[in-house]
Amino acid sequence: MPAFLRRLAKNFLLRRLLAMFATIFLVVTLTFFMVRLMPGNPIEVYINQQMSLTGISYQEAQNQAASLYNIDLTSPIWVQWVDYMKKMAVGDFGYSFSSPGTPVIKMIVDYLPWTIFSVGISIFISFILGIFMGMYIAYKRGGWMDHILSSFASITSSVPNYLVGILLLIFFGVQLRIIPFSVMRGTAPAGVEPGFSLEYLWGIFAHAILPMLTYIISTIGGWILTMKNTTMTTMGEDYVLVAKARGLKESRIIVHYVGRNAILPLFTTLVMQVGLLIGGSPLIETIFVYKGIGYALSNSLAQRDYPVMQAIFLCITISVIFANFAADLLYSKLDPRIKSNVTE
């Protein structure tokens, strides 16, 4: 093998990238065959439905289905597959089922940013607050803050997030009437021109506040407890004792000796959460009528809108795979012990 090829083969980044694309390729192929070859597959169901509902011929119904799914149903399956893969590669997912004429890709472009916005900010806030609180109570073990935060964390991290959402809804919207819930539906304030105006930004923020609160409350407990745990373990490490013996300042020990090491194991989980973000939370977005990708997903499920479902699942899969990849890369950047294993 030529030297440059051997170097390429040894390149960790390249190997990982290839593996990633291979996985995505496989997943897309699998979805294709699953939808096409399953008995009672959505396309057959659709064709039969159309025939019995509108009394059109099989040929016509098939044509309709073909245009909906963006596939040619008459050519051999492998040709269809190649065709399908080509379209996927350029983001052509066909047309929505429930709102005919709307390309699926447009729906994704419309819904996805709201989920990324609301869940993204929530993950960020939750993580930052969680690790600070976890670290704080690790240092103030047995204090009143420890008791309060630890109990709060154990309770909230064991309650499912939709329950938190419903409780928030009842508490703020129905009981206290603090938040005008009917106005808060949707993702953006009505009648305000989108753009970087303060009014608009404040509007989209206010609309996202309840879903975000739900995400934060239901994930922060996990961060607090894990961080408390890893901090306490790290505090007992020899190098922390030696750092004290070296006369290092307390703040330096807390941040660079305990903090950096305690936070390491949390990063993988964080990045994985970001990957799952794309899935949004169908339940939460439905509870608050927040029009993100999760809302779109639960709608498409209810209406058996297969093209949309398929596209959203694909997005979720791809983002999880990407997140996995990013977690590996990030971890090898943060932890020198991993890096040297990987790049040797």
Add this chain to the structure above:
Amino acid sequence: MARGEKVLTVEKLSIDYISRRGPVQAVRNVSFDLYAGENLCIIGESGSGKTTMGMSLVKLSPPSAVIKKGTILYTLGGKEYDVRSMSEAQLRAFRWKEVAMVFQGALNAFNPVIRIKKQFLDTGWAHNMKDNKEILRRSEELLRFVQLDPKRVLNSYQHELSGGMKQRVLIAMSLLLNPKILIMDECTSALDILTQRTIINLLKKIKEEMGIAFIFVSHDLSLAAELADRIVTIYAGRVVEMGTTEDIFKNAVHPYTRGLIKATPTVTGNEEGLTSIKGTPPDLIRLPAGCKFNPRCEFPTTQCYQEEPELVSIGKDHYVACLKADQSRD
């Protein structure tokens, strides 16, 4: 050897660990002095309280350790430091600058996610060395002194270094601020014979060239034979004998010290003559009455079961805590 000034006085030091079964009496009524430029070896079996005592000398005992009584007083550069009454801020400036301590767990002594270079810098910064170039110049010099390649080591992470290398890096780091006292706890235990050799030679070199006072804590009497000016043997948290190296190896009085010598190959010279001390160290929560060594002593008297012997002088600089100290001399 001409003796320097007294730099450390430990007096009647007693330390308990709080435990569920009751207080663990890890250090009991320990007194000793340390003089400038000397090497004092503290020898005892595993679990005899050596580390507990060593950590208390820089007030780094774990939270479960309680100092019941005693004084730890340093006299360094014309200043007195009463460790037990120093504030955290004072202690912080004092540690490593005046007294550096190399721990038993040196294999894990460095932060795994920060380069060694940064950890040298950290150490300098903590003690108001502002000039990075100067800190690094000194670090390189010390690393060369401990026979390591400075450039390579400074750019490494701790997992890229072998156990013996880490131990030497830590020794080099302990010298960064020119401390007056160096406490080393079992700094050779986890290493192979050859690396041990390197480190012992290194310590000899440090002692000769830098005039630092050492407290060398170990369970290995053969190391003491090579390094020590004076030796303290401790048993069940208590000093049972103290004397010059010559006193200890030629005229040991306490049955425990004698047992240790008989069990050390390089000192007796012949392998066949080796005998280990029978029995096991006592439970530090329920200590036996009288002399704590009586269950393992060869010729205890009835008095040994009633009365705990005091540490008494039996010669110039030679102290022993045994009720039969007078008869048992050779």
